[in-house]
Amino acid sequence: xxxxxxxxxxxxxxxxxxxxxxxxxxxxxxxxxxxxxxxxxxxxxxxxxxxxxxxxxxxxxxxxxxxxxxxxxxxxxxxxxxxxxxxxxxxxxxxxxxxxxxxxxxxxxxxxxxxxxxxxxxxxxxxxxxxxxxxxxxxxxxxxxxxxxxxxxxxxxxxxxxxxxxxxxxxxxxxxxxxxxxxxxxxxxxxxxxxxxxxxxxxxxxxxxxxx
Amino acid sequence: xxxxxxxxxxxxxxxxxxxxxxxxxxxxxxxxxxxxxxxxxxxxxxxxxxxxxxxxxxxxxxxxxxxxxxxxxxxxxxxxxxxxxxxxxxxxxxxxxxxxxxxxxxxxxxxxxxxxxxxxxxxxxxxxxxxxxxxxxxxxxxxxxxxxxxxxxxxxxxxxxxxxxxxxxxxxxxxxxxxxxxxxxxxxxxxxxxxxxxxxxxxxxxxxxxxx
Numbered sequence: 001x002x003x004x005x006x007x008x009x010x011x012x013x014x015x016x017x018x019x020x021x022x023x024x025x026x027x028x029x030x031x032x033x034x035x036x037x038x039x040x041x042x043x044x045x046x047x048x049x050x051x052x053x054x055x056x057x058x059x060x061x062x063x064x065x066x067x068x069x070x071x072x073x074x075x076x077x078x079x080x081x082x083x084x085x086x087x088x089x090x091x092x093x094x095x096x097x098x099x100x101x102x103x104x105x106x107x108x109x110x111x112x113x114x115x116x117x118x119x120x121x122x123x124x125x126x127x128x129x130x131x132x133x134x135x136x137x138x139x140x141x142x143x144x145x146x147x148x149x150x151x152x153x154x155x156x157x158x159x160x161x162x163x164x165x166x167x168x169x170x171x172x173x174x175x176x177x178x179x180x181x182x183x184x185x186x187x188x189x190x191x192x193x194x195x196x197x198x199x200x201x202x203x204x205x206x207x208x209x210x211x212x
Numbered sequence: 213x214x215x216x217x218x219x220x221x222x223x224x225x226x227x228x229x230x231x232x233x234x235x236x237x238x239x240x241x242x243x244x245x246x247x248x249x250x251x252x253x254x255x256x257x258x259x260x261x262x263x264x265x266x267x268x269x270x271x272x273x274x275x276x277x278x279x280x281x282x283x284x285x286x287x288x289x290x291x292x293x294x295x296x297x298x299x300x301x302x303x304x305x306x307x308x309x310x311x312x313x314x315x316x317x318x319x320x321x322x323x324x325x326x327x328x329x330x331x332x333x334x335x336x337x338x339x340x341x342x343x344x345x346x347x348x349x350x351x352x353x354x355x356x357x358x359x360x361x362x363x364x365x366x367x368x369x370x371x372x373x374x375x376x377x378x379x380x381x382x383x384x385x386x387x388x389x390x391x392x393x394x395x396x397x398x399x400x401x402x403x404x405x406x407x408x409x410x411x412x413x414x415x416x417x418x419x420x421x422x423x424x
Contacts, residue, residue, distance in 0.1 A: 051312065051354035062301050066308035066315070073304035089274050092285035096278035100263065103278070107319040116346070127333065134328070142263035 001026040004048065005055040006033045007208035010106050010169035011067035012055040016208075017165045018071040020199035022081045030210035033111060068102060071162060083162050094156040097146060097163035101170050105139035109173065129177060136170070136179045140187060143167075147186040155190055164194055172205060213238040216260065217267040218245045219420035222318050222381035223279035224267040228420075229377045230283040232411035234293045242422035245323060280314060283374060295374050306368040309358060309375035313382050317351035321385065341389060348382070348391045352399060355379075359398040366402055376406055384417060 003019065003026050005012030019026050031054050032039045039045060040052040049056045049065050056063065057070045059077075064070050075083045084091045107113070109132050117123040117131060150156050155163035171191045174181060181188050194200050205211060215231065215238050217224030231238050243266050244251045251257060252264040261268045261277050268275065269282045271289075276282050287295045296303045319325070321344050329335040329343060362368050367375035383403045386393060393400050406412050417423060 050357040051316070051351075053316070062304075064304050064308060066311040068311055068315070069304045069308035072307060073300055076300040076303065088285055088288045091288065092274075092276050092281045095284060096276060096281035099278040099280055103280070103315055103319055104263070104265070107315055108325060112350075113320060116343075120342075120346075121333065121335065121339065123333065130332075131328070134332075138324075139263075145262040 002029055002058040003027070003055055004029045004031050004045070004057075005208075006031055007205045007211045009033065009054050010110070010173060011053070013169040013172070013203060013205060014067040014102075014165050015055050015057060015070050016203035017168060017199065018074050018083060020202045021083065021160060021165075021197075022074060022078055023199075024074065024078060028209065030208070032210065068098070068162075071165065075162075083160070083165065085156070085159070085161065090156070093150060094161040094163050097143070097150065097155050098161075098166040100143055100146065101139060101163075101166040105135055105170055106166075108135045132173075132177045133179050136174045136177075137183075139170070140174070140181070140184050144184040144187050147190065151186055151190055153190075153193055160194070160197070164190070167191065168194055168200065168203075214241055214270040215239070215267055216241045216243050216257070216269075217420075218243055219417045219423045221245065221266050222322070222385060223265070225381040225384070225415060225417060226279045226314075226377050227267050227269060227282050228415035229380060229411065230286050230295060232414045233295065233372060233377075233409075234286060234290055235411075236286065236290060240421065242420070244422065280310070280374070283377065287374075295372070295377065297368070297371070297373065302368070305362060306373040306375050309355070309362065309367050310373075310378040312355055312358065313351060313375075313378040317347055317382055318378075320347045344385075344389045345391050348386045348389075349395075351382070352386070352393070352396050356396040356399050359402065363398055363402055365405055372406070372409070376402070379403060380406055380412065380415075 001024060003015055005015065005028065031045060033054065040054060046052055048063060053065065055067060056065050064073060071083060084094055114128055117128050147155060152158040154160050155167055167190065201207065213236060215227055217227065217240065243257060245266065252266060258264055260275060263277065267279060268277055276285060283295060296306055326340055329340050359367060364370040366372050367379055379402065413419065
């Protein structure tokens with residue numbers, strides 16, 4: 001298995017988490033999103049991923065994009081250490097938590113959107129940071145309230161699920177942009193427990209070979 | 213079953229499509245997102261959905277949010293007319309197409325983001341429209357290229373899948389904001405075929421009781 005990713009990309013971080021949690025060995029192929037205009041835009045990479053996004057995942061003759069689709073594939077194909085509960089209602093609730101972050105927060109604060117704000121719309125650094133803080137607080141306020149109903153040791157009960165895989169990169173980003181997290185005690189407690197897992201340490205951005 | 217939604221919401225449209233495609237009867241409860249500051253912000257609705265987003269879906273004692281989680285639940289729970297292929301690789305590829313739109317396009321162009329652009333960032337109507345056109349073209353360019361490899365009658369082969377459910381609302385929105393679609397012949401041909409299905413007509417925004 002081969003994962004094309006970037007150390008700081010949330011979506012790459014998610015797939016690394018799934019692979020390490022499931023103890024699936026893989027080769028990591030860095031794709032630098034910023035250097036020389038971004039390696040994701042080269043013709044070679046666009047053959048793998050026409051959207052010029054990371055990650056791309058290759059398992060023998062199967063090439064997949066979209067982190068959540070890759071993780072669902074891994075979970076269906078490799079049964080060890082499931083990342084979703086077995087009951088349909090529990091699965092739906094764990095998935096909904098994941099999408100609360102993967103669909104409502106990450107896309108609005110990712111690199112290319114921030115580049116459009118500062119480039120095309122001439123936003124100041126302060127306006128860009130306000131944008132990030134606004135969407136983090138909007139998403140985390142609702143997420144904290146949901147967690148008071150769903151969380152055990154982790155986001156959904158006492159097993160690590162897709163919801164935790166989506167939470168970790170968003171907390172990493174929030175901390176990177178200095179968003180205060182004092183109003184989210186359940187969320188930060190779950191994040192702290194997740195940090196104690198070896199798989200999470202292995203997957204963290206700063207522990208990747210392309211980290212700067 | 214009860215669906216709380218709004219006629220023009222992409223995510224509500226997706227769940228209506230899944231319900232009509234699977235021929236599952238449901239009550240539709242409109243939540244007006246604009247009138248009087250938005251019914252999604254009322255204390256009653258926030259009890260159902262603390263994120264103040266539509267849709268919310270209720271099946272007996274189960275309350276679910278997030279359209280994609282609801283649709284996966286419906287597909288797991290009600291076997292008729294499956295919305296994902298059975299093979300794990302095919303499922304992953306159909307899901308990836310769905311997320312290409314649900315995670316890369318819809319969140320960036322939804323109502324609350326547009327309101328932030330024109331409200332907080334004081335963008336002009338022209339800048340707001342440029343924003344919409346830019347992200348539609350970015351997403352549709354990559355999606356068109358993917359479809360040339362995956363499409364049959366519909367986005368992934370010859371059965372209607374989650375990918376089509378995510379495509380329909382994005383084409384509706386693109387047309388609403390007058391984005392030219394001439395460069396996407398495969399995408400528009402799939403969309404045209406989908407329009408011929410009774411379930412799609414039943415689910416379309418303008419055919420809902422709260423349409424204006």
